[in-house]
Amino acid sequence: MSKNAHRLVGVQNAIFYVLFVVVIGLLGFFGREFKFAADWTYDGRNSLSVPTQTLLKTLDQPLKFIAYIPDNPILQEQLKQLVGKYQRVRPDIVLEFVNPDLDPARAKQDGIDHAGQLAIHLGERSEVMDSASEATIGSAIQRMSRGGERLVVFLEGHGERQPLLDQSTGMSQLVANLQRNGFLIQPYNLVRTQMLPQNASFVVIAAPQQDFLPGEVEVLKKYLEQGGNLLWLQDPGGLHGLQPLEELLGLQIYDGTVIDANEQLQALLGINHPAVVPVVDYGKSEIVRKMAGKQTIFPFATMVARAPNAGDKDGALDWQAEEFLNTLPGSWLESSGVLEGAVRFEEGSGDEEGPIPLGVTLTRELASATRSQRVVVIGDSDFMLNSFIGIGANLDLATNTFNWLSADDNLLEVPVIRAPDTKLDLSETGGFVLGTFFLFVLPLGLLLAGVWIWWRRRRR
Numbered sequence: 001m002s003k004n005a006h007r008l009v010g011v012q013n014a015i016f017y018v019l020f021v022v023v024i025g026l027l028g029f030f031g032r033e034f035k036f037a038a039d040w041t042y043d044g045r046n047s048l049s050v051p052t053q054t055l056l057k058t059l060d061q062p063l064k065f066i067a068y069i070p071d072n073p074i075l076q077e078q079l080k081q082l083v084g085k086y087q088r089v090r091p092d093i094v095l096e097f098v099n100p101d102l103d104p105a106r107a108k109q110d111g112i113d114h115a116g117q118l119a120i121h122l123g124e125r126s127e128v129m130d131s132a133s134e135a136t137i138g139s140a141i142q143r144m145s146r147g148g149e150r151l152v153v154f155l156e157g158h159g160e161r162q163p164l165l166d167q168s169t170g171m172s173q174l175v176a177n178l179q180r181n182g183f184l185i186q187p188y189n190l191v192r193t194q195m196l197p198q199n200a201s202f203v204v205i206a207a208p209q210q211d212f213l214p215g216e217v218e219v220l221k222k223y224l225e226q227g228g229n230l231l232w233l234q235d236p237g238g239l240h241g242l243q244p245l246e247e248l249l250g251l252q253i254y255d256g257t258v259i260d261a262n263e264q265l266q267a268l269l270g271i272n273h274p275a276v277v278p279v280v281d282y283g284k285s286e287i288v289r290k291m292a293g294k295q296t297i298f299p300f301a302t303m304v305a306r307a308p309n310a311g312d313k314d315g316a317l318d319w320q321a322e323e324f325l326n327t328l329p330g331s332w333l334e335s336s337g338v339l340e341g342a343v344r345f346e347e348g349s350g351d352e353e354g355p356i357p358l359g360v361t362l363t364r365e366l367a368s369a370t371r372s373q374r375v376v377v378i379g380d381s382d383f384m385l386n387s388f389i390g391i392g393a394n395l396d397l398a399t400n401t402f403n404w405l406s407a408d409d410n411l412l413e414v415p416v417i418r419a420p421d422t423k424l425d426l427s428e429t430g431g432f433v434l435g436t437f438f439l440f441v442l443p444l445g446l447l448l449a450g451v452w453i454w455w456r457r458r459r460r
Contacts (some may be wrong), residue, residue, distance in 0.1 A: 003282075017218070052138045055411075062092060079118075111128050125144040143182035146411075152406075161384070168386050169383050203229070206384075209240070234378070261329060263326075276298070279295065279327055283361075285324050322360065333354075378401075386452070
């Protein structure tokens with residue numbers, strides 16, 4: 001090789017090393033300026049759930065986490081990784097560490113009782129957390145986004161459903177979820193005070209079984225006429241003195257029970273009674289706008305529809321009505337009340353052919369206020385009970401109904417935030433094998449092992 005060839009090779013090598021250093025520097029620069037993270041774990045275990053991500057995107061105020069912990073690098077790194085999940089959704093989220101021993105005044109200002117607590121600030125509001133789980137933080141953010149607790153009054157004294165009862169016929173599971181998200185549930189007897197609380201977001205009539213007194217009905221009518229919000233859950237079996245409310249709302253609530261005797265559908269959904277009907281068709285109400293493709297289950301429901309002559313009577317209120325829950329076309333309203341045996345639709349007997357509306361939303365613009373009055377009437381209360389609230393999308397529907405009635409429309413975009421790994425789905429065969437192992441195989445194995453050990457020691 002000539003000297004010129006050696007010089008050319010040297011120049012090429014020098015250019016290569018310079019370009020190599022430049023590429024490495026650019027990679028470091030882009031790696032610092034632009035971050036990309038991918039969660040390849042099963043079911044996205046290292047990422048926030050879709051409901052929490054949706055909740056964060058609806059916030060219109062700055063969110064800040066303040067961890068009151070001593071100077072502990074390991075614990076701080078764990079919290080950075082935790083809050084990093086939230087920062088990947090909203091980069092403007094701030095995490096700050098404060099040593100409560102060195103800054104007790106600030107800890108007292110945030111309501112910190114002991115080291116290890118986490119203060120979450122959303123705008124001017126804040127809450128202190130002892131747990132940093134996603135479900136706990138999500139519930140706290142929802143409570144703060146409401147701007148305060150929402151008081152919901154459940155009427156009692158007429159055999160209504162009990163919201164705080166933890167048995168299958170109560171609503172304690174729904175109430176626990178609502179309380180975590182900023183609702184205050186209060187049973188209320190009209191006979192005690194003869195009036196409804198002025199600070200209540202809305203009133204709930206949950207399937208009464210005894211007649212209301214005329215004076216109680218007048219209190220409810222006055223409440224509606226003055227713009228109060230109402231949730232009325234009505235089971236088959238009569239209105240129990242609430243006919244004036246039915247007329248005031250311009251509705252027609254039937255006495256029969258909705259039936260769907262499609263055996264193939266029942267087998268598909270795991271339903272063994274024709275009076276337990278599914279709903280997959282929803283109206284245009286904001287309550288169900290995000291529920292397309294989901295199914296809700298309504299046991300022993302009745303038909304609720306807009307009355308043909310609504311608004312014609314003197315003193316009638318001007319409502320905008322929307323039927324938002326509709327059964328499948330093969331269903332019908334059974335007017336005879338007989339639900340045993342081979343029930344079938346009988347034309348001319350008073351039965352109503354499906355699809356049957358089960359729920360109606362009513363809105364009315366108030367002249368003396370900047371808000372609109374909201375009423376929801378559903379021909380069933382069982383879907384909110386402990387025995388059915390976990391089936392299908394019943395919890396989502398109930399939560400959306402409460403959010404809509406309390407005018408928290410921004411939270412209608414947020415699905416219910418559930419704690420992960422709280423449900424184990426097993427097939428019938430898997431359940432049988434697991435039950436057989438723990439009930440018979442494992443105890444018998446332990447017994448045989450004990451006998452064998454005793455026999456070996458006996459021979460020594």
